[in-house]
Amino acid sequence: MTSFESAIAEGARIEPRDAMPEDYRATLIRQIAQHAHSEIIGMQPEGAWITRAPSLRRKAILLAKVQDEAGHGLYLYAAAETLGVARSELYDALLTGRQKYSSIFNYPTLTWADVGTIGWLVDGAAIVNQVPLCRCSYGPYARGMVRICKEESFHQRQGFESLLALSNGTPGQHAMAQDAVNRWWWPSLMMFGPPDTDSPHSARSTAWGIKRFSNDTLRQRFVDMVVPQAEVLGLSLPDPDLRFDEGRGSWDFGPVDFTELREVVAGNGPCNAERLAHRRAAEDDGAWVREAARVHAAKQVRRGAA
Numbered sequence: 585m586t587s588f589e590s591a592i593a594e595g596a597r598i599e600p601r602d603a604m605p606e607d608y609r610a611t612l613i614r615q616i617a618q619h620a621h622s623e624i625i626g627m628q629p630e631g632a633w634i635t636r637a638p639s640l641r642r643k644a645i646l647l648a649k650v651q652d653e654a655g656h657g658l659y660l661y662a663a664a665e666t667l668g669v670a671r672s673e674l675y676d677a678l679l680t681g682r683q684k685y686s687s688i689f690n691y692p693t694l695t696w697a698d699v700g701t702i703g704w705l706v707d708g709a710a711i712v713n714q715v716p717l718c719r720c721s722y723g724p725y726a727r728g729m730v731r732i733c734k735e736e737s738f739h740q741r742q743g744f745e746s747l748l749a750l751s752n753g754t755p756g757q758h759a760m761a762q763d764a765v766n767r768w769w770w771p772s773l774m775m776f777g778p779p780d781t782d783s784p785h786s787a788r789s790t791a792w793g794i795k796r797f798s799n800d801t802l803r804q805r806f807v808d809m810v811v812p813q814a815e816v817l818g819l820s821l822p823d824p825d826l827r828f829d830e831g832r833g834s835w836d837f838g839p840v841d842f843t844e845l846r847e848v849v850a851g852n853g854p855c856n857a858e859r860l861a862h863r864r865a866a867e868d869d870g871a872w873v874r875e876a877a878r879v880h881a882a883k884q885v886r887r888g889a890a
């Protein structure tokens with residue numbers, strides 16, 4: 585057994601300077617980069633509502649949440665860099681479509697209720713998916729995830745609280761909350777990825793201790809967590825097949841439309857083009873800042889040498 589294999593077998597952490605198979609490194613770069621891109625692109629749907637938040641309190645909460653997402657992106661890009669890839673390469677891979685980001689951020693935020701629903705469902709799904717990543721075999725990713733998960737749990741609670749206020753508000757507010765939940769429910773289930781029978785990376789990622797639970801296991805865990813919360817909210821979930829199975833102690837749910845997931849991941853979702861165009865414009869707008877920082881750093885080096 586190599587030192588890498590024995591470390592994995594013992595459940596020990598792999599650190600940046602440890603020997604690791606190239607495929608392990610490439611898999612981590614793929615997943616961590618996709619995760620980082622999701623955080624950064626994920627700022628857009630909610631960010632669009634910062635100027636339209638209905639009160640100062642809601643605006644302050646939303647600003648803090650979107651800033652947290654930028655922070656998560658930075659921790660994750662930094663974790664990916666420990667694997668020997670430059671951040672500029674990762675940005676380039678995102679902007680040219682060579683690397684992905686989560687399907688969920690290709691849906692529009694049509695009303696204020698979408699913001700609460702993203703907090704409740706999307707951050708809820710993120711927590712279910714990410715808590716096991718705190719025990720992932722690669723040290724920098726696992727440690728980054730601990731802090732991210734703490735912040736995600738605040739994000740989910742603020743979403744729940746915002747949605748509860750709408751659900752208990754006027755009939756119009758209640759209807760707006762229900763409409764948002766109807767639109768975000770199925771895309772949230774898609775966040776967990778393709779079914780286990782069609783998940784090419786799962787076997788290896790599980791053997792390497794990157795993934796701790798399968799896509800379908802986590803999807804089921806999410807449904808079981810959220811159904812009772814929907815009851816507290818007084819909102820229904822748009823699935824006529826939802827039924828509690830006493831034998832399994834779990835909720836049965838209807839079929840997820842994985843064709844839609846494939847289409848959205850392939851670039852054909854409602855907002856794919858808009859999200860990338862916005863990101864490209866931000867990259868272009870920031871070019872002068874990066875150039876100024878580069879010139880300043882070079883000047884400091886010259887002064888130090890003189």
Ligand code: BYC
Nearest residue numbers: 619622623626685686687710774775776777783784785786
């Ligand atoms: N969307 O073999 P599979 C957040 C791709 S942001 C797009 O199962 P794997 C937040 C997959 O990449 C949280 N692509 O793959 C931020 C692969 O394609 P490639 C985002 C998807 O990696 C702001 C192919 O399908 N969370 O919380 O074993 C505001 C086959 O899939 C998706 C993360 O990034 C998808 N939904 O498992 C609010 C979590 N699903 O690379 C909230 C970290 C699958 O071969 N990532 N694909 O071309 C993971 O846990 C895993 O990568 C996944 C997929 C479970 C997503």
